[in-house]
């Protein structure tokens with residue numbers, strides 16, 4: 528869609544999105560050795576990012592040329608120093624930010640360059656869990672998990688309620704459904720936020736440092752819920768986190784970003800134990 532665009536004084540020129548079959552073939556050849564995902568011949572990635580660029584205020588170039596494919600059911604963990612563009616990338620994927628140029632495709636449908644109405648429709652496929660939970664404080668846990676289902680998916684109350692109870696039970700909060708966020712711990716609030724996202728059955732679930740705002744003893748419960756979701760479901764997840772244990776055990780692939788590009792990606796054990804890029808090695812050394 529965004530072949531050529533002027534943003535402030537920066538002129539951005541990127542090629543059109545690739546043909547779906549050709550892109551899938553290239554992505555398969557590239558990613559098969561980089562991920563624990565069980566690749567199926569002929570499979571297409573669920574998320575395809577080509578030449579994604581994001582510039583703020585006409586000159587702050589935050590995403591330079593991000594290229595990334597994510598496969599159905601894959602757990603991709605994104606690492607990188609502060610300011611490297613991790614949140615901006617996630618926010619572009621669910622269209623909270625409008626990319627300056629480049630292409631994002633979900634199941635081979637381009638989602639960039641759409642009208643506001645279309646954006647609302649597309650966003651149903653992209654769940655997001657934020658560092659700061661973003662729950663409605665005046666609604667109960669149950670109501671928080673129901674509201675997107677009734678308002679956005681137009682589900683009936685009973686159906687939405689049943690799904691909300693199921694998802695709240697899955698995150699260990701079956702006995703807290705009538706509590707409001709101020710009556711819940713941070714870890715419990717984050718688990719409500721995860722239940723809310725899962726209840727929408729998105730194609731992809733995006734997590735932006737979901738445990739960074741939590742006290743250490745609450746981190747474990749949230750990670751356990753995410754681990755369950757990753758290992759026992761077929762959810763596709765892109766997780767920005769500094770939790771190295773999670774990345775190593777649960778990640779199918781680790782992606783290291785710096786300066787608005789993907790610097791290195793690969794199997795967790797490869798990236799952690801044998802980083803190829805000096806910056807990756809430095810970063811991993813600094814957080815050990």
Ligand SMILES: Nc1ncnc2c1ncn2[C@@H]1O[C@H](COP(=O)(O)OP(=O)(O)OP(=O)(O)O)[C@@H](O)[C@H]1O
Nearest residue numbers: 583584587589607608609610611612613614615616
């Ligand atoms: N709305 C905005 N306007 C201007 N600059 C922005 C905006 N949002 C982000 N930035 C800048 O983009 C850069 C990348 O920010 P981003 O939040 O994506 O980084 P990050 O990798 O998520 O960092 P952190 O680990 O600290 O969360 C930063 O320099 C930030 O100041």
Ligand SMILES: [Mg+2]
Nearest residue numbers: 613614615735
């Ligand atoms: Mg961030």
